[in-house]
Amino acid sequence: MLQPTQRRTNAHVPNARLGHKYLGGPHLRIVAEHSEAEVQKRVADLLQKLENHSAVVGVVGMGYVGLPFAVEKGKVGFQVVGIEQNPSRAATINRGENYIPDVKDEELRDLVQSGHLRVVCDFREVPKMDVIVICVPTPLTKNLNPDLQFVEGVTRELAKYLRPGQLISLESTTYPGTTEEIMLPILEATGLKVEVDFFLSHSPERVDPGNSRYTTKNTSKVVGGIGPNSQTVAVTFYSQTIERVVPVSSANAAEMVKVFENTFRAVNIALVNELALLCDKMNLNVWEVLDAAFTKPFGIMPFYPGPGVGGHCIPLDPHYLEWKAREYNFNTRFIALAGEINRRMPEFVREKTHRVLNMLGISPSKSKILMLGISYKRDLGDWRESPALEIIKLLQADGADVVYHDPYVPNFDEHGIAMECVPLTDEMLESCSMCIIATDHQAVDYERVVAKVPHVLDTRNATKKLTANRDKVTLL
Numbered sequence: 001m002l003q004p005t006q007r008r009t010n011a012h013v014p015n016a017r018l019g020h021k022y023l024g025g026p027h028l029r030i031v032a033e034h035s036e037a038e039v040q041k042r043v044a045d046l047l048q049k050l051e052n053h054s055a056v057v058g059v060v061g062m063g064y065v066g067l068p069f070a071v072e073k074g075k076v077g078f079q080v081v082g083i084e085q086n087p088s089r090a091a092t093i094n095r096g097e098n099y100i101p102d103v104k105d106e107e108l109r110d111l112v113q114s115g116h117l118r119v120v121c122d123f124r125e126v127p128k129m130d131v132i133v134i135c136v137p138t139p140l141t142k143n144l145n146p147d148l149q150f151v152e153g154v155t156r157e158l159a160k161y162l163r164p165g166q167l168i169s170l171e172s173t174t175y176p177g178t179t180e181e182i183m184l185p186i187l188e189a190t191g192l193k194v195e196v197d198f199f200l201s202h203s204p205e206r207v208d209p210g211n212s213r214y215t216t217k218n219t220s221k222v223v224g225g226i227g228p229n230s231q232t233v234a235v236t237f238y239s240q241t242i243e244r245v246v247p248v249s250s251a252n253a254a255e256m257v258k259v260f261e262n263t264f265r266a267v268n269i270a271l272v273n274e275l276a277l278l279c280d281k282m283n284l285n286v287w288e289v290l291d292a293a294f295t296k297p298f299g300i301m302p303f304y305p306g307p308g309v310g311g312h313c314i315p316l317d318p319h320y321l322e323w324k325a326r327e328y329n330f331n332t333r334f335i336a337l338a339g340e341i342n343r344r345m346p347e348f349v350r351e352k353t354h355r356v357l358n359m360l361g362i363s364p365s366k367s368k369i370l371m372l373g374i375s376y377k378r379d380l381g382d383w384r385e386s387p388a389l390e391i392i393k394l395l396q397a398d399g400a401d402v403v404y405h406d407p408y409v410p411n412f413d414e415h416g417i418a419m420e421c422v423p424l425t426d427e428m429l430e431s432c433s434m435c436i437i438a439t440d441h442q443a444v445d446y447e448r449v450v451a452k453v454p455h456v457l458d459t460r461n462a463t464k465k466l467t468a469n470r471d472k473v474t475l476l
Contacts, residue, residue: 084121102210170201179201194227210377210378216242222246224247353457368400407421429448
């Protein structure tokens with residue numbers, strides 16, 4: 001992986017003219033090798049395939065982004081081939097079985113049965129594909145630096161099979177410059193040239209798991225190409241299934257759009273989390289303060305505190321921008337501070353748990369604590385980066401006996417913790433010293449929980465509407 005101070009010596013510069021197409025740097029040498037007519041024919045041929053839906057679409061990664069995307073493309077008639085290196089997951093899809101809540105079971109089943117969607121476990125069919133969309137994870141290292149091993153690995157595999165006339169589009173969230181500085185050199189090492197032989201773009205995913213209102217189809221899509229030919233092809237491709245496509249000037253701009261969107265949320269969540277910390281010291285109800293503030297009809301937007309941030313975006317993506325900024329000797333202090341505040345919240349939950357146990361006259365090492373909710377978000381079974389996991393680790397380090405219940409997570413094994421969901425019986429509730437509501441799943445009967453356990457620490461204000469036993473509830 002490139003370090004922040006490293007730059008490509010042959011970076012693409014989209015400012016020199018070749019006919020009416022903009023190509024620069026090393027691409028100038030293609031003038032003698034490719035006529036403008038040849039280039040335009042290649043563009044036109046691919047556009048025709050995209051517009052009549054005869055193009056074969058490859059999707060690398062059949063997760064929460066890739067599978068819904070593949071289904072949308074298949075629904076309008078594209079033949080879609082997924083590339084999934086987990087054989088079990090690939091076999092599940094090929095049986096017509098669904099594992100992503102945002103995908104309708106019957107739609108997936110119909111596409112598999114009709115032959116519009118199938119999944120393979122290697123890259124050998126890439127030459128048959130006209131478009132390849134990359135939807136792979138972009139995690140962080142332990143030092144909060146970008147880990148692009150999956151993007152780089154997939155790009156190297158694609159390069160082995162790259163042929164003229166293909167569009168490669170990266171959807172994985174990353175720092176500005178990844179498509180041009182990491183992917184492009186690998187692809188051009190084949191001898192094929194971007195904007196002439198193949199096309200390259202970035203179009204960041206905007207999936208909100210569990211959101212029934214905004215789906216892959218009706219969520220606007222930002223698209224940035226490496227050059228104008230790539231932009232034209234990519235915009236046409238995404239316009240076939242997405243209601244509104246928003247072109248931007250470059251892949252770099254598209255990458256910046258996505259990291260800003262998630263940084264915006266991280267910073268505002270940090271603001272209300274910090275307010276919660278202050279209200280705790282001032283003996284004020286932060287939820288009351290926020291509810292009143294959000295009645296203002298202008299100049300404010302609702303965000304709420306919680307036990308920390310989780311999921312695939314908010315805890316990770318701002319650090320990509322923070323890391324990239326160092327290349328320009330720029331210190332993103334606001335972003336760093338927001339991350340620091342949000343990472344502090346599990347420790348704050350631990351502190352409030354100790355207060356509740358002290359009030360009950362129970363030592364942490366003698367306590368049994370029910371963690372209600374493991375997933376990072378309401379009504380989902382995704383526990384990636386969930387703050388509940390960190391809270392469990394902290395309480396276990398104090399000697400507490402921690403159990404959990406989550407109707408969407410039957411078991412998990414993450415960060416050195418392996419646990420199974422316990423049933424939410426009266427006997428189990430009554431055996432606990434206290435309960436921590438870490439995720440506010442709507443399927444849980446909170447009135448019953450509050451009635452049965454000695455005390456509840458509610459980090460999500462899930463008990464807001466309850467009137468009985470309010471003295472048994474402590475809010476974040």
